[in-house]
Amino acid sequence: MSINTVANRQYAAITGIGGYVPQSKRTNYDLEKVCDTSDEWIVKRTGIKERRILEHDLATSDMAVKAIQDLALQYNKNLSDVDALLVATSTPDMPMPATANIIAEKLGLRNVWAFDMNAACSGFLYALDMAASLVETGRYKNVLVVGADNISRYVNIYDRSTNILFGDGAGVVWLEPSQEGGIMDAYLTSNGGGREFLTIEAGGSLYPIEANAIETESRYLRQDGKTVFKHAVQSMSDACTKVLHRNNLQIADVNWLVPHQANQRIIDAVGRSLNIPEGRALSNIEYLGNTIAATIPLCIWQNIKQINTGDLIMLTAFGAGFSWGASLLRWMI
Incomplete structure:
Protein backbone atom coordinates (compact mmCIF):
# COMPACT_ATOMS: atom_id res chain seq x y z
CA MET A 1 0.00 0.00 0.00
CA SER A 2 1.28 3.47 -0.86
CA ILE A 3 -0.16 6.95 -0.42
CA ASN A 4 1.41 10.03 -1.91
CA THR A 5 2.61 12.16 1.01
CA VAL A 6 4.19 15.56 1.37
CA ALA A 7 6.72 16.29 4.11
CA ASN A 8 5.26 18.37 6.95
CA ARG A 9 1.87 18.46 5.28
CA GLN A 10 -0.97 19.71 7.43
CA TYR A 11 -4.09 17.62 7.05
CA ALA A 12 -7.69 18.36 7.93
CA ALA A 13 -8.84 15.52 10.17
CA ILE A 14 -12.36 14.60 11.25
CA THR A 15 -12.34 14.80 15.05
CA GLY A 16 -16.07 14.51 15.68
CA ILE A 17 -19.25 13.39 13.94
CA GLY A 18 -22.92 13.84 14.74
CA GLY A 19 -26.30 13.18 13.22
CA TYR A 20 -30.01 13.67 13.54
CA VAL A 21 -33.04 12.08 11.91
CA PRO A 22 -36.68 13.03 12.57
CA GLN A 23 -38.87 10.74 14.65
CA SER A 24 -41.73 10.49 12.14
CA LYS A 25 -41.47 7.58 9.69
CA ARG A 26 -42.94 7.00 6.23
CA THR A 27 -43.02 3.25 5.68
CA ASN A 28 -43.56 1.28 2.50
CA TYR A 29 -46.96 0.30 3.86
CA ASP A 30 -47.86 4.00 4.14
CA LEU A 31 -46.99 4.41 0.45
CA GLU A 32 -49.12 1.41 -0.52
CA LYS A 33 -52.13 3.48 0.59
CA VAL A 34 -51.45 6.41 -1.76
CA CYS A 35 -50.05 4.90 -4.96
CA ASP A 36 -49.70 1.70 -6.94
CA THR A 37 -46.78 0.08 -5.13
CA SER A 38 -45.95 -2.56 -2.54
CA ASP A 39 -43.41 -3.18 0.18
CA GLU A 40 -41.99 -6.11 -1.81
CA TRP A 41 -41.62 -4.01 -4.99
CA ILE A 42 -39.90 -1.12 -3.16
CA VAL A 43 -37.48 -3.30 -1.21
CA LYS A 44 -36.52 -5.29 -4.31
CA ARG A 45 -35.75 -2.17 -6.35
CA THR A 46 -34.30 0.14 -3.70
CA GLY A 47 -33.53 -1.74 -0.48
CA ILE A 48 -35.59 0.84 1.43
CA LYS A 49 -38.21 -0.07 4.05
CA GLU A 50 -38.84 3.34 5.58
CA ARG A 51 -37.65 6.93 5.55
CA ARG A 52 -37.80 9.76 8.14
CA ILE A 53 -40.02 12.80 7.57
CA LEU A 54 -39.49 16.16 9.29
CA GLU A 55 -42.40 17.82 11.07
CA HIS A 56 -44.13 20.54 9.03
CA ASP A 57 -43.31 23.34 11.46
CA LEU A 58 -39.56 22.64 11.34
CA ALA A 59 -36.89 23.23 8.69
CA THR A 60 -33.47 22.09 7.49
CA SER A 61 -31.69 24.31 10.03
CA ASP A 62 -33.48 22.60 12.92
CA MET A 63 -32.10 19.20 11.91
CA ALA A 64 -28.61 20.64 11.44
CA VAL A 65 -28.68 22.22 14.90
CA LYS A 66 -29.67 18.87 16.45
CA ALA A 67 -26.84 17.10 14.59
CA ILE A 68 -24.26 19.68 15.71
CA GLN A 69 -25.47 19.48 19.30
CA ASP A 70 -25.17 15.69 19.13
CA LEU A 71 -21.55 16.01 17.94
CA ALA A 72 -20.67 18.56 20.63
CA LEU A 73 -22.09 16.33 23.35
CA GLN A 74 -20.54 13.07 22.16
CA TYR A 75 -17.06 14.50 21.55
CA ASN A 76 -16.99 17.18 24.28
CA LYS A 77 -16.59 20.02 21.76
CA ASN A 78 -16.99 23.68 22.62
CA LEU A 79 -19.03 25.32 19.85
CA SER A 80 -17.50 28.71 20.67
CA ASP A 81 -14.30 27.36 19.07
CA VAL A 82 -15.94 27.06 15.63
CA ASP A 83 -14.30 29.31 13.02
CA ALA A 84 -16.33 28.33 9.95
CA LEU A 85 -19.60 26.58 9.19
CA LEU A 86 -20.27 25.09 5.74
CA VAL A 87 -23.73 23.71 5.03
CA ALA A 88 -24.35 21.44 2.06
CA THR A 89 -28.04 21.51 1.24
CA SER A 90 -30.46 21.65 -1.67
CA THR A 91 -33.33 22.56 0.65
CA PRO A 92 -32.39 25.76 2.48
CA ASP A 93 -34.81 27.24 4.98
CA MET A 94 -35.34 30.15 2.56
CA PRO A 95 -33.59 31.69 -0.48
CA MET A 96 -31.81 34.17 1.79
CA PRO A 97 -30.14 34.39 4.18
CA ALA A 98 -28.06 31.23 3.97
CA THR A 99 -29.22 28.39 6.17
CA ALA A 100 -25.72 28.39 7.68
CA ASN A 101 -26.43 31.88 9.03
CA ILE A 102 -29.68 30.68 10.58
CA ILE A 103 -27.90 27.72 12.17
CA ALA A 104 -25.21 30.03 13.57
CA GLU A 105 -27.87 32.24 15.18
CA LYS A 106 -29.70 29.27 16.69
CA LEU A 107 -26.44 27.96 18.18
CA GLY A 108 -25.34 31.38 19.44
CA LEU A 109 -22.23 31.43 17.23
CA ARG A 110 -20.73 34.87 16.72
CA ASN A 111 -18.25 36.03 14.07
CA VAL A 112 -18.24 32.68 12.30
CA TRP A 113 -17.74 32.32 8.54
CA ALA A 114 -20.98 30.63 7.55
CA PHE A 115 -22.34 29.84 4.10
CA ASP A 116 -24.30 27.26 2.08
CA MET A 117 -23.19 25.05 -0.79
CA ASN A 118 -25.55 23.33 -3.22
CA ALA A 119 -24.19 20.39 -5.18
CA ALA A 120 -27.27 18.23 -4.55
CA CYS A 121 -26.38 14.69 -3.41
CA SER A 122 -22.67 15.40 -3.95
CA GLY A 123 -22.89 18.46 -1.70
CA PHE A 124 -21.30 16.96 1.39
CA LEU A 125 -18.19 15.87 -0.53
CA TYR A 126 -17.89 19.29 -2.17
CA ALA A 127 -18.23 21.05 1.20
CA LEU A 128 -15.84 18.63 2.88
CA ASP A 129 -13.15 19.31 0.28
CA MET A 130 -13.53 23.06 0.58
CA ALA A 131 -13.46 22.85 4.38
CA ALA A 132 -10.33 20.71 4.25
CA SER A 133 -8.66 23.38 2.13
CA LEU A 134 -9.54 26.03 4.70
CA VAL A 135 -7.91 24.00 7.45
CA GLU A 136 -4.87 23.04 5.36
CA THR A 137 -4.05 26.70 4.69
CA GLY A 138 -4.00 27.40 8.41
CA ARG A 139 -6.57 30.16 8.17
CA TYR A 140 -9.21 28.18 10.05
CA LYS A 141 -8.71 25.61 12.80
CA ASN A 142 -12.19 24.37 13.70
CA VAL A 143 -14.61 23.91 10.82
CA LEU A 144 -18.05 22.31 10.86
CA VAL A 145 -19.25 20.63 7.67
CA VAL A 146 -22.99 19.89 7.61
CA GLY A 147 -24.97 17.84 5.12
CA ALA A 148 -28.69 18.43 5.69
CA ASP A 149 -31.82 18.18 3.57
CA ASN A 150 -35.55 18.41 4.15
CA ILE A 151 -36.25 16.85 0.78
CA SER A 152 -39.66 15.40 1.70
CA ARG A 153 -41.11 18.90 1.20
CA TYR A 154 -40.30 18.55 -2.49
CA VAL A 155 -41.55 15.00 -3.02
CA ASN A 156 -44.94 14.41 -4.61
CA ILE A 157 -46.43 11.78 -2.32
CA TYR A 158 -48.31 10.30 -5.28
CA ASP A 159 -45.23 9.95 -7.52
CA ARG A 160 -43.88 6.40 -7.24
CA SER A 161 -40.61 7.30 -8.94
CA THR A 162 -39.60 9.58 -6.05
CA ASN A 163 -41.79 8.96 -2.99
CA ILE A 164 -40.17 5.57 -2.37
CA LEU A 165 -36.64 7.01 -2.24
CA PHE A 166 -36.31 10.20 -0.27
CA GLY A 167 -36.24 11.08 3.42
CA ASP A 168 -34.98 13.84 5.70
CA GLY A 169 -31.92 14.08 7.95
CA ALA A 170 -28.72 15.89 8.87
CA GLY A 171 -25.12 14.83 9.51
CA VAL A 172 -22.07 16.86 10.51
CA VAL A 173 -18.32 16.47 10.96
CA TRP A 174 -15.79 18.63 12.82
CA LEU A 175 -12.47 19.27 11.06
CA GLU A 176 -9.23 20.24 12.79
CA PRO A 177 -5.54 20.40 11.76
CA SER A 178 -3.49 17.22 12.06
CA GLN A 179 0.04 16.20 11.17
CA GLU A 180 -0.87 12.51 11.31
CA GLY A 181 -3.61 12.22 8.70
CA GLY A 182 -7.11 13.16 7.67
CA ILE A 183 -8.49 14.13 4.25
CA MET A 184 -5.87 12.66 1.92
Whole structure:
Protein backbone atom coordinates (compact mmCIF):
# COMPACT_ATOMS: atom_id res chain seq x y z
CA MET A 1 0.00 0.00 0.00
CA SER A 2 1.28 3.47 -0.86
CA ILE A 3 -0.16 6.95 -0.42
CA ASN A 4 1.41 10.03 -1.91
CA THR A 5 2.61 12.16 1.01
CA VAL A 6 4.19 15.56 1.37
CA ALA A 7 6.72 16.29 4.11
CA ASN A 8 5.26 18.37 6.95
CA ARG A 9 1.87 18.46 5.28
CA GLN A 10 -0.97 19.71 7.43
CA TYR A 11 -4.09 17.62 7.05
CA ALA A 12 -7.69 18.36 7.93
CA ALA A 13 -8.84 15.52 10.17
CA ILE A 14 -12.36 14.60 11.25
CA THR A 15 -12.34 14.80 15.05
CA GLY A 16 -16.07 14.51 15.68
CA ILE A 17 -19.25 13.39 13.94
CA GLY A 18 -22.92 13.84 14.74
CA GLY A 19 -26.30 13.18 13.22
CA TYR A 20 -30.01 13.67 13.54
CA VAL A 21 -33.04 12.08 11.91
CA PRO A 22 -36.68 13.03 12.57
CA GLN A 23 -38.87 10.74 14.65
CA SER A 24 -41.73 10.49 12.14
CA LYS A 25 -41.47 7.58 9.69
CA ARG A 26 -42.94 7.00 6.23
CA THR A 27 -43.02 3.25 5.68
CA ASN A 28 -43.56 1.28 2.50
CA TYR A 29 -46.96 0.30 3.86
CA ASP A 30 -47.86 4.00 4.14
CA LEU A 31 -46.99 4.41 0.45
CA GLU A 32 -49.12 1.41 -0.52
CA LYS A 33 -52.13 3.48 0.59
CA VAL A 34 -51.45 6.41 -1.76
CA CYS A 35 -50.05 4.90 -4.96
CA ASP A 36 -49.70 1.70 -6.94
CA THR A 37 -46.78 0.08 -5.13
CA SER A 38 -45.95 -2.56 -2.54
CA ASP A 39 -43.41 -3.18 0.18
CA GLU A 40 -41.99 -6.11 -1.81
CA TRP A 41 -41.62 -4.01 -4.99
CA ILE A 42 -39.90 -1.12 -3.16
CA VAL A 43 -37.48 -3.30 -1.21
CA LYS A 44 -36.52 -5.29 -4.31
CA ARG A 45 -35.75 -2.17 -6.35
CA THR A 46 -34.30 0.14 -3.70
CA GLY A 47 -33.53 -1.74 -0.48
CA ILE A 48 -35.59 0.84 1.43
CA LYS A 49 -38.21 -0.07 4.05
CA GLU A 50 -38.84 3.34 5.58
CA ARG A 51 -37.65 6.93 5.55
CA ARG A 52 -37.80 9.76 8.14
CA ILE A 53 -40.02 12.80 7.57
CA LEU A 54 -39.49 16.16 9.29
CA GLU A 55 -42.40 17.82 11.07
CA HIS A 56 -44.13 20.54 9.03
CA ASP A 57 -43.31 23.34 11.46
CA LEU A 58 -39.56 22.64 11.34
CA ALA A 59 -36.89 23.23 8.69
CA THR A 60 -33.47 22.09 7.49
CA SER A 61 -31.69 24.31 10.03
CA ASP A 62 -33.48 22.60 12.92
CA MET A 63 -32.10 19.20 11.91
CA ALA A 64 -28.61 20.64 11.44
CA VAL A 65 -28.68 22.22 14.90
CA LYS A 66 -29.67 18.87 16.45
CA ALA A 67 -26.84 17.10 14.59
CA ILE A 68 -24.26 19.68 15.71
CA GLN A 69 -25.47 19.48 19.30
CA ASP A 70 -25.17 15.69 19.13
CA LEU A 71 -21.55 16.01 17.94
CA ALA A 72 -20.67 18.56 20.63
CA LEU A 73 -22.09 16.33 23.35
CA GLN A 74 -20.54 13.07 22.16
CA TYR A 75 -17.06 14.50 21.55
CA ASN A 76 -16.99 17.18 24.28
CA LYS A 77 -16.59 20.02 21.76
CA ASN A 78 -16.99 23.68 22.62
CA LEU A 79 -19.03 25.32 19.85
CA SER A 80 -17.50 28.71 20.67
CA ASP A 81 -14.30 27.36 19.07
CA VAL A 82 -15.94 27.06 15.63
CA ASP A 83 -14.30 29.31 13.02
CA ALA A 84 -16.33 28.33 9.95
CA LEU A 85 -19.60 26.58 9.19
CA LEU A 86 -20.27 25.09 5.74
CA VAL A 87 -23.73 23.71 5.03
CA ALA A 88 -24.35 21.44 2.06
CA THR A 89 -28.04 21.51 1.24
CA SER A 90 -30.46 21.65 -1.67
CA THR A 91 -33.33 22.56 0.65
CA PRO A 92 -32.39 25.76 2.48
CA ASP A 93 -34.81 27.24 4.98
CA MET A 94 -35.34 30.15 2.56
CA PRO A 95 -33.59 31.69 -0.48
CA MET A 96 -31.81 34.17 1.79
CA PRO A 97 -30.14 34.39 4.18
CA ALA A 98 -28.06 31.23 3.97
CA THR A 99 -29.22 28.39 6.17
CA ALA A 100 -25.72 28.39 7.68
CA ASN A 101 -26.43 31.88 9.03
CA ILE A 102 -29.68 30.68 10.58
CA ILE A 103 -27.90 27.72 12.17
CA ALA A 104 -25.21 30.03 13.57
CA GLU A 105 -27.87 32.24 15.18
CA LYS A 106 -29.70 29.27 16.69
CA LEU A 107 -26.44 27.96 18.18
CA GLY A 108 -25.34 31.38 19.44
CA LEU A 109 -22.23 31.43 17.23
CA ARG A 110 -20.73 34.87 16.72
CA ASN A 111 -18.25 36.03 14.07
CA VAL A 112 -18.24 32.68 12.30
CA TRP A 113 -17.74 32.32 8.54
CA ALA A 114 -20.98 30.63 7.55
CA PHE A 115 -22.34 29.84 4.10
CA ASP A 116 -24.30 27.26 2.08
CA MET A 117 -23.19 25.05 -0.79
CA ASN A 118 -25.55 23.33 -3.22
CA ALA A 119 -24.19 20.39 -5.18
CA ALA A 120 -27.27 18.23 -4.55
CA CYS A 121 -26.38 14.69 -3.41
CA SER A 122 -22.67 15.40 -3.95
CA GLY A 123 -22.89 18.46 -1.70
CA PHE A 124 -21.30 16.96 1.39
CA LEU A 125 -18.19 15.87 -0.53
CA TYR A 126 -17.89 19.29 -2.17
CA ALA A 127 -18.23 21.05 1.20
CA LEU A 128 -15.84 18.63 2.88
CA ASP A 129 -13.15 19.31 0.28
CA MET A 130 -13.53 23.06 0.58
CA ALA A 131 -13.46 22.85 4.38
CA ALA A 132 -10.33 20.71 4.25
CA SER A 133 -8.66 23.38 2.13
CA LEU A 134 -9.54 26.03 4.70
CA VAL A 135 -7.91 24.00 7.45
CA GLU A 136 -4.87 23.04 5.36
CA THR A 137 -4.05 26.70 4.69
CA GLY A 138 -4.00 27.40 8.41
CA ARG A 139 -6.57 30.16 8.17
CA TYR A 140 -9.21 28.18 10.05
CA LYS A 141 -8.71 25.61 12.80
CA ASN A 142 -12.19 24.37 13.70
CA VAL A 143 -14.61 23.91 10.82
CA LEU A 144 -18.05 22.31 10.86
CA VAL A 145 -19.25 20.63 7.67
CA VAL A 146 -22.99 19.89 7.61
CA GLY A 147 -24.97 17.84 5.12
CA ALA A 148 -28.69 18.43 5.69
CA ASP A 149 -31.82 18.18 3.57
CA ASN A 150 -35.55 18.41 4.15
CA ILE A 151 -36.25 16.85 0.78
CA SER A 152 -39.66 15.40 1.70
CA ARG A 153 -41.11 18.90 1.20
CA TYR A 154 -40.30 18.55 -2.49
CA VAL A 155 -41.55 15.00 -3.02
CA ASN A 156 -44.94 14.41 -4.61
CA ILE A 157 -46.43 11.78 -2.32
CA TYR A 158 -48.31 10.30 -5.28
CA ASP A 159 -45.23 9.95 -7.52
CA ARG A 160 -43.88 6.40 -7.24
CA SER A 161 -40.61 7.30 -8.94
CA THR A 162 -39.60 9.58 -6.05
CA ASN A 163 -41.79 8.96 -2.99
CA ILE A 164 -40.17 5.57 -2.37
CA LEU A 165 -36.64 7.01 -2.24
CA PHE A 166 -36.31 10.20 -0.27
CA GLY A 167 -36.24 11.08 3.42
CA ASP A 168 -34.98 13.84 5.70
CA GLY A 169 -31.92 14.08 7.95
CA ALA A 170 -28.72 15.89 8.87
CA GLY A 171 -25.12 14.83 9.51
CA VAL A 172 -22.07 16.86 10.51
CA VAL A 173 -18.32 16.47 10.96
CA TRP A 174 -15.79 18.63 12.82
CA LEU A 175 -12.47 19.27 11.06
CA GLU A 176 -9.23 20.24 12.79
CA PRO A 177 -5.54 20.40 11.76
CA SER A 178 -3.49 17.22 12.06
CA GLN A 179 0.04 16.20 11.17
CA GLU A 180 -0.87 12.51 11.31
CA GLY A 181 -3.61 12.22 8.70
CA GLY A 182 -7.11 13.16 7.67
CA ILE A 183 -8.49 14.13 4.25
CA MET A 184 -5.87 12.66 1.92
CA ASP A 185 -7.22 13.38 -1.55
CA ALA A 186 -10.41 14.21 -3.45
CA TYR A 187 -11.62 14.20 -7.03
CA LEU A 188 -14.80 16.21 -7.63
CA THR A 189 -16.39 17.22 -10.90
CA SER A 190 -19.61 18.05 -12.73
CA ASN A 191 -20.74 18.62 -16.30
CA GLY A 192 -24.18 20.22 -16.27
CA GLY A 193 -25.41 17.54 -18.64
CA GLY A 194 -27.92 15.99 -16.27
CA ARG A 195 -30.22 18.90 -15.65
CA GLU A 196 -33.30 17.35 -17.25
CA PHE A 197 -32.92 13.97 -15.54
CA LEU A 198 -32.91 15.06 -11.89
CA THR A 199 -34.41 18.42 -11.07
CA ILE A 200 -36.66 20.71 -9.04
CA GLU A 201 -37.55 23.45 -11.50
CA ALA A 202 -39.64 25.93 -9.54
CA GLY A 203 -38.36 28.27 -6.86
CA GLY A 204 -35.41 29.93 -8.59
CA SER A 205 -35.11 33.01 -10.77
CA LEU A 206 -35.97 31.08 -13.95
CA TYR A 207 -39.23 29.67 -12.58
CA PRO A 208 -40.07 31.71 -9.48
CA ILE A 209 -42.71 30.44 -7.11
CA GLU A 210 -45.96 32.23 -7.89
CA ALA A 211 -49.48 31.45 -6.80
CA ASN A 212 -50.21 29.28 -9.84
CA ALA A 213 -46.79 27.56 -9.79
CA ILE A 214 -47.22 26.25 -6.27
CA GLU A 215 -49.81 23.77 -7.48
CA THR A 216 -47.89 22.56 -10.52
CA GLU A 217 -45.53 19.62 -10.92
CA SER A 218 -42.59 21.99 -11.32
CA ARG A 219 -42.36 22.44 -7.55
CA TYR A 220 -41.64 18.73 -7.03
CA LEU A 221 -38.50 16.70 -7.41
CA ARG A 222 -38.49 14.77 -10.69
CA GLN A 223 -36.04 12.19 -11.97
CA ASP A 224 -35.45 9.74 -14.78
CA GLY A 225 -34.49 6.76 -12.66
CA LYS A 226 -32.89 4.61 -15.37
CA THR A 227 -30.65 7.40 -16.63
CA VAL A 228 -29.63 8.44 -13.13
CA PHE A 229 -28.87 4.82 -12.18
CA LYS A 230 -26.56 4.29 -15.15
CA HIS A 231 -24.65 7.53 -14.71
CA ALA A 232 -24.41 7.14 -10.92
CA VAL A 233 -22.78 3.71 -11.05
CA GLN A 234 -20.32 4.64 -13.78
CA SER A 235 -19.41 8.05 -12.36
CA MET A 236 -18.87 6.97 -8.76
CA SER A 237 -16.85 3.93 -9.84
CA ASP A 238 -14.67 6.03 -12.12
CA ALA A 239 -14.09 8.69 -9.45
CA CYS A 240 -13.01 6.10 -6.88
CA THR A 241 -10.70 4.44 -9.39
CA LYS A 242 -9.09 7.77 -10.25
CA VAL A 243 -8.38 8.56 -6.59
CA LEU A 244 -6.99 5.07 -5.98
CA HIS A 245 -4.68 5.23 -8.99
CA ARG A 246 -3.17 8.60 -8.23
CA ASN A 247 -2.46 7.49 -4.65
CA ASN A 248 -0.91 4.17 -5.74
CA LEU A 249 -3.60 2.18 -3.95
CA GLN A 250 -5.67 -0.90 -4.64
CA ILE A 251 -9.28 -1.26 -3.53
CA ALA A 252 -8.08 -3.95 -1.08
CA ASP A 253 -6.17 -1.20 0.78
CA VAL A 254 -9.44 0.59 1.58
CA ASN A 255 -11.07 -0.48 4.82
CA TRP A 256 -14.46 1.04 4.09
CA LEU A 257 -16.35 2.38 1.08
CA VAL A 258 -19.08 4.86 2.00
CA PRO A 259 -21.20 5.54 -1.09
CA HIS A 260 -24.01 8.04 -1.35
CA GLN A 261 -27.14 6.23 -0.16
CA ALA A 262 -29.31 6.69 -3.24
CA ASN A 263 -30.47 3.14 -3.85
CA GLN A 264 -29.15 -0.17 -2.53
CA ARG A 265 -28.87 -1.49 -6.08
CA ILE A 266 -26.59 1.44 -6.95
CA ILE A 267 -24.51 0.84 -3.82
CA ASP A 268 -24.15 -2.84 -4.70
CA ALA A 269 -23.33 -2.09 -8.35
CA VAL A 270 -20.57 0.37 -7.40
CA GLY A 271 -19.13 -2.20 -4.99
CA ARG A 272 -19.09 -4.84 -7.74
CA SER A 273 -17.55 -2.43 -10.23
CA LEU A 274 -14.72 -1.63 -7.80
CA ASN A 275 -14.45 -5.25 -6.67
CA ILE A 276 -14.42 -4.24 -3.02
CA PRO A 277 -14.54 -7.20 -0.61
CA GLU A 278 -18.01 -8.15 0.62
CA GLY A 279 -19.11 -6.33 3.74
CA ARG A 280 -16.78 -3.36 3.24
CA ALA A 281 -19.35 -1.03 1.62
CA LEU A 282 -21.30 0.67 4.40
CA SER A 283 -25.03 1.23 4.06
CA ASN A 284 -27.89 2.58 6.17
CA ILE A 285 -30.43 3.21 3.41
CA GLU A 286 -32.87 0.54 4.62
CA TYR A 287 -34.38 2.72 7.33
CA LEU A 288 -33.49 6.26 6.18
CA GLY A 289 -33.78 6.32 2.38
CA ASN A 290 -31.95 8.94 0.35
CA THR A 291 -31.34 12.02 2.52
CA ILE A 292 -29.47 13.91 -0.26
CA ALA A 293 -26.44 15.74 1.19
CA ALA A 294 -26.85 14.03 4.57
CA THR A 295 -26.39 10.43 3.42
CA ILE A 296 -22.61 10.07 3.78
CA PRO A 297 -22.17 11.65 7.25
CA LEU A 298 -25.27 9.84 8.50
CA CYS A 299 -23.98 6.53 7.15
CA ILE A 300 -20.66 6.97 8.97
CA TRP A 301 -22.44 8.17 12.12
CA GLN A 302 -24.68 5.12 12.24
CA ASN A 303 -21.83 2.69 11.48
CA ILE A 304 -19.24 4.35 13.70
CA LYS A 305 -18.67 1.25 15.88
CA GLN A 306 -17.26 -0.63 12.88
CA ILE A 307 -14.67 2.02 12.07
CA ASN A 308 -11.28 2.04 13.80
CA THR A 309 -8.66 4.75 14.19
CA GLY A 310 -6.32 4.63 11.21
CA ASP A 311 -8.84 3.04 8.84
CA LEU A 312 -8.69 4.22 5.23
CA ILE A 313 -12.11 5.31 4.00
CA MET A 314 -13.31 6.09 0.49
CA LEU A 315 -16.36 8.36 0.16
CA THR A 316 -18.18 8.70 -3.15
CA ALA A 317 -21.31 10.48 -4.30
CA PHE A 318 -23.39 11.35 -7.36
CA GLY A 319 -26.10 13.95 -7.66
CA ALA A 320 -28.09 16.36 -9.77
CA GLY A 321 -26.14 18.40 -12.24
CA PHE A 322 -24.76 15.89 -12.82
CA SER A 323 -22.15 16.26 -10.08
CA TRP A 324 -20.01 13.49 -8.63
CA GLY A 325 -16.73 12.59 -7.03
CA ALA A 326 -14.77 10.65 -4.43
CA SER A 327 -12.74 11.50 -1.33
CA LEU A 328 -10.09 9.48 0.46
CA LEU A 329 -9.46 9.96 4.17
CA ARG A 330 -7.67 8.45 7.12
CA TRP A 331 -9.99 8.07 10.11
CA MET A 332 -8.37 9.80 13.10
CA ILE A 333 -10.98 9.41 15.85
